[in-house]
Amino acid sequence: FQEPSSSFSSSSPFSSLSVDTQNLRKQIDELSTFSDAPAPSVTRILYTDKDVLARRYIKNLMGLAGLSVREDAVGNIFGRWDGNEPELSAVATGSHIDAIPYSGKYDGVVGVLGAIEAINVLKRSGFKPKRSLEIILFTSEEPTRFGISCLGSRLLAGSEALAEALKTTVDAQNISFFEAAKSAGYAKDHDDLSIVFLKEGSYSAFVELHIEQGPILEEEGISIGIVTAIAAPASIKVDFEGDGGHAGAVLMPSRNDAGLAAAELALAVEKHVLDSGSIDTVGTVGILELHPGAINSIPSKSHLEIDTRDIDQERRNDVIEKIFQSAEMIASKRGVRLSEFRIINQDPPALSHKLVIDAMQSAAKELNLTHKSMISRAYHDSLFMARVSPMGMLFIPCYKGYSHKPEEYASIKDIANGVKVLALTLAKLSSF
Amino acid sequence: FQEPSSSFSSSSPFSSLSVDTQNLRKQIDELSTFSDAPAPSVTRILYTDKDVLARRYIKNLMGLAGLSVREDAVGNIFGRWDGNEPELSAVATGSHIDAIPYSGKYDGVVGVLGAIEAINVLKRSGFKPKRSLEIILFTSEEPTRFGISCLGSRLLAGSEALAEALKTTVDAQNISFFEAAKSAGYAKDHDDLSIVFLKEGSYSAFVELHIEQGPILEEEGISIGIVTAIAAPASIKVDFEGDGGHAGAVLMPSRNDAGLAAAELALAVEKHVLDSGSIDTVGTVGILELHPGAINSIPSKSHLEIDTRDIDQERRNDVIEKIFQSAEMIASKRGVRLSEFRIINQDPPALSHKLVIDAMQSAAKELNLTHKSMISRAYHDSLFMARVSPMGMLFIPCYKGYSHKPEEYASIKDIANGVKVLALTLAKLSSF
Numbered sequence A, B: 001f002q003e004p005s006s007s008f009s010s011s012s013p014f015s016s017l018s019v020d021t022q023n024l025r026k027q028i029d030e031l032s033t034f035s036d037a038p039a040p041s042v043t044r045i046l047y048t049d050k051d052v053l054a055r056r057y058i059k060n061l062m063g064l065a066g067l068s069v070r071e072d073a074v075g076n077i078f079g080r081w082d083g084n085e086p087e088l089s090a091v092a093t094g095s096h097i098d099a100i101p102y103s104g105k106y107d108g109v110v111g112v113l114g115a116i117e118a119i120n121v122l123k124r125s126g127f128k129p130k131r132s133l134e135i136i137l138f139t140s141e142e143p144t145r146f147g148i149s150c151l152g153s154r155l156l157a158g159s160e161a162l163a164e165a166l167k168t169t170v171d172a173q174n175i176s177f178f179e180a181a182k183s184a185g186y187a188k189d190h191d192d193l194s195i196v197f198l199k200e201g202s203y204s205a206f207v208e209l210h211i212e213q214g215p216i217l218e219e220e221g222i223s224i225g226i227v228t229a230i231a232a233p234a235s236i237k238v239d240f241e242g243d244g245g246h247a248g249a250v251l252m253p254s255r256n257d258a259g260l261a262a263a264e265l266a267l268a269v270e271k272h273v274l275d276s277g278s279i280d281t282v283g284t285v286g287i288l289e290l291h292p293g294a295i296n297s298i299p300s301k302s303h304l305e306i307d308t309r310d311i312d313q314e315r316r317n318d319v320i321e322k323i324f325q326s327a328e329m330i331a332s333k334r335g336v337r338l339s340e341f342r343i344i345n346q347d348p349p350a351l352s353h354k355l356v357i358d359a360m361q362s363a364a365k366e367l368n369l370t371h372k373s374m375i376s377r378a379y380h381d382s383l384f385m386a387r388v389s390p391m392g393m394l395f396i397p398c399y400k401g402y403s404h405k406p407e408e409y410a411s412i413k414d415i416a417n418g419v420k421v422l423a424l425t426l427a428k429l430s431s432f
Ligand SMILES: [Mn+2]
Pocket: A107, A142, A404
């Protein structure tokens, strides 16, 4: 891998890349208003009215940037700038705009609005790409509605299992995936979602710009994180069932309380994660629901959703095994039934590609921005794009590492730095 | 207190009390169809459309029984059979028809439909009451919608605190109590709910027929429970708050997980209840909610609702104090904020009145039905009626003691026995 010296001479147009920070800030604020929660919270769930409005906003910006826009059957949106050699596989960038309930306005958004601005930056600089450049807005990176994370990118990466599963997937209101997709204007003609799969060699490289969602860059005062690997996430759904009954009338020895079983398992998840002894192992019970959910009813059912991650797949799988053993032990001890213990996904970690890492590093260096190599502990659409394309990610600092809550924040200066590095990285990658 | 021998000679009309079991069974089944959950579950929440339809059904039956029907400002419904001496204070009976989510069709209902049938039984027997007899359908015995149990009977008993609190009470959808009441046709003219308070001496006695909601009568093969005391309930709302954050990006040592604090407190409730060493102490976490409630978000808020009861008020209050200490300790240990620990109600226990106990016992004896004295571990509107009237309760067996779930069941034979004892008890009480 050798840089063609011509494009990156000291007289290159890229020495004067300029980001329209005012406009970019305005776009981030405007996009955040398409939300089902009051500001500063953002809630934007797949295929809801607010999601549809936000998608329209992005397609409009793509059009204004001179990109040709298309959408696939699940609503992955593609904005393409044809290169001088459009027959070559393209260089892609992108992220997501869906937002979990009561979260913030930067997660994902920075990598979509930032990508559009990166294209604008390159256009203003007079650059003409050799390979085409393409922005992808991925459908449902967040698992909120259908319990499936990175729905769009998993399908793009060719997941037959997911294409099959979606035929019978419903949300919490029992609305099917296809019904929801159709209500948003997608999945109109086909029940076969394999049409979404990318053709082999569609992209020569993929790079995603994202807030760090961790505290390291801010604490160390570094502008750019060069992601070399993405931690391996797994998610598990657990149901306990007991006899329930009246909170006054059923005496303690006669109870088999499904809620207390759930409480014990939540604490067991924490214990097994801490017992791993590694700072890189995390585990979370983000959902814990009781049925019937009345103050004077002993819970007859409980439902937990557990998220566990590690950069070491084997260590993470050990934790999952221990959680399962605890669930069985708790059920047996409390006389409740472990009616479900289902591993929803158990993805392997992904490594960034040297081609992309090198391009990101030289871009940061040329722009005189401090940078360091790091691991992504959150997963991203990049985890799945890595299956079908050389992949890399760029991180920018965010306030205290906060994410998935309203306090999430990245300064416009840090965002602009990320956009510049992304623009230059895309330019470099398009030249090979 | 001396029985007037005239009314209860062996030639009394009551020796042939006959219950129309077929009709009563039909009514129980019909009433259960006014539900927001599919059968066999029943969900009937205060002031919803289904509640309004069920109320209409009851008022119609009261009218068919020849009772004069009136309603008060919160929807307590009164059906009156004027006695020969209508200036005397009346004898009352009644229960509730609201049903917590996914519960059964007998809790409360047996004491309302059974009371109407008891009146019909007395009318068919040719009986004419001296004191007027009155059936009361109490509004919102269950705390489901506004978090307040025995709303109707507390007001009837003259709770100034509740009349005041209801001015600002809202449900989970932020609908005010008055807005909800108006939508059901109540609270039209007044904001001052003290108009609901009963005048002193309105009733000379109150008796409630109810399923046991415990296993004792069924296990021991006894037809009738004579309730001598109602256990003292207390309910508590607890909120924890932490920083939340991304389930992948925030490492374990940086977390303050409000959900795990809730899980620990739920287990602490169980521990303190068991530590009391008494079989009569119970405690339940029936509600445990996490915010934002997404699999990839660390819970930033948690909300618990705790119910604890005992026949010994001091022992129950000791448990509450220990739960509070645990909540503070857990909050401090986990670095979360205990933003609320509110004791919603902490009612004293109630004792049945000798007048009513004696009438119930002689009625059961005269009808040749096995009976035993017992404690009510569930609370009832009787707990509050006891504040303004001599009170007693009749229990009938129910399947395995199940209640507050769809498996709740009482045989029509056991219900008919209860109705007969209730009819004869009312007749006796009306004669004094
Ligand atoms: Mn996210």
